Amino acid sequence: MRFRTLFLFAVLALTLLFALLNWEAFTAPTTLSLVFGTVQAPLGLIMLGVVFVLAAMCLAYLIWVQGSALMDSRRHAKELQLHRELADKAEASRFTELRNFIDVELQKMERVQADARTQLVARIEEMEKRTRLAVQETGSSLSAYIGELEHRIEHRGPNGSDPTAH
Known part of the structure; x- marks a missing residue:
């Protein structure tokens, strides 16, 4: 589990470094087409936001999985102690x-x-x-x-x- 978490943080750090090196391209306004119409917005920042939202969701999932495993481990330890x-x-x-x-x-x-x-x-x-x-x-x-x-x-x-x- 720690390897996966470290790998996720490494990918996020590389993405952040990539965004900082190409900040001008990330903040350049672009015409974006939505189903209802068009909007002028920086595509790089939107994509960067999507990446960070997905990373936050993955991190939350990892925390939930580790918490569940910890709770199961405690429950099993209590059952083992009872037995x-x-x-x-x-x-x-x-x-x-x-x-x-x-x-x-x-x-x-x-x-x-x-x-x-x-x-x-x-x-x-x-x-x-x-x-x-x-x-x-x-x-x-x-x-x-x-x-x-x-x-x-x-x-x-x-x-x-x-x-x-x-």
Whole structure:
């Protein structure tokens, strides 16, 4: 866009320079025919005026196009910012949802772990009870065997024979 604007100003400057160098020819009166009649006027000045009016119209058009582009750019920037905010909110919502999901899953894992721990402690206690019972039974059996051996030793005869063996 800047190149076009500079080009337009360069053409206008060259036209102005051309008019200044040929000012006498531009201001020479000439008979001009209009549809309704004739008029005496300098043709160069009229043509120069037409060129400047056309240049002003082109300049106004350029300003309008650049203004429209600027307004569209601002509108697009606002829409982009709105979409960016919506995307940020959606992303934050997804993060919140993910965090909630992870919290729920961690709570489930903690419950499963607590249940497993409770079951393990119950099993260990049951095994301890069984082990104590087995130790007690073994102790009782050993005591019975020792008692029987003591009884045999006490009732043994003088020659070392067992009187209950007959």
